[in-house]
Amino acid sequence: MNGTGESVRDLLAANLRRARAERGLSLSELSRRSMIGKATLSQLEAGAGNPTIETVFSLSRALELPITDLLDHRQPAGMTVVRADEVEVLSGEAVDLRPLRRIETEDAIFEVYDQQVRPGGRQSSLGHVGVEHTIVQAGRLRVEVDGGSAELGPGDCVAFDAVLPHAYTAVEGPVRSVLLLQYRPGNRLDLDSGHSGAE
The missing domain is CATH 2.60.120.10 (Jelly Rolls)
Structure with a gap:
């Protein structure tokens, strides 16, 4: 989806750090809201975690964001082809x-x-x-x-x-x-x- 060669893990790490900072949330508070362990969140933000559907949906809910805000960055204008x-x-x-x-x-x-x-x-x-x-x-x-x-x-x-x-x-x-x-x-x-x- 991102078209830049970045992995889901890398994109999630960068977007999660950004979203948490924008909301002024500590890791502890995000852990409480998402019901994901603080150590797991820390790994995800470092790009070392292994995100699952359940994890991403929990973060989407806790941060009140569309999933793509966590997994993608903006697409360029023009035709976009996504190869399976x-x-x-x-x-x-x-x-x-x-x-x-x-x-x-x-x-x-x-x-x-x-x-x-x-x-x-x-x-x-x-x-x-x-x-x-x-x-x-x-x-x-x-x-x-x-x-x-x-x-x-x-x-x-x-x-x-x-x-x-x-x-x-x-x-x-x-x-x-x-x-x-x-x-x-x-x-x-x-x-x-x-x-x-x-x-």
Whole structure:
């Protein structure tokens, strides 16, 4: 996604340090908000950690930032081509994400990901800022959102407020899908709403 040869680890390190400094947060306070150990945060900021989907989403929630603010830097104008073999995969318990593009307008910020859900696992989230859209391209996907569930096949789409607890499970697969995260400029999660916690 970054097109400069920098790794996810390097970009996260630089962006995490910047975001924490801009907010005047100590490592201890960010650790409390994200529920990530202080030693792990220190490693991430030094570029020595091994970030997972769960870690990045927890930091996104704690810092109230779109994920791409942590994993990318601004794209140049003109045509952008993203090659599958040039994008570093961010993996979680059951999902592999390849960040493809960040799109900004006056009214919204969008992040586009190639998302693969591996069979035999369940990817859970306690919630994060934004609206989540998933379009299934291959396989069958069960999506659970705040106690409800739906099963999706190729061509089906689901959208929901991502602050709600949610989970993905490959019912038949692996599942190949497009994940689109949508944020309003200045989108913030109300950390007092009861939806805070680790991914």
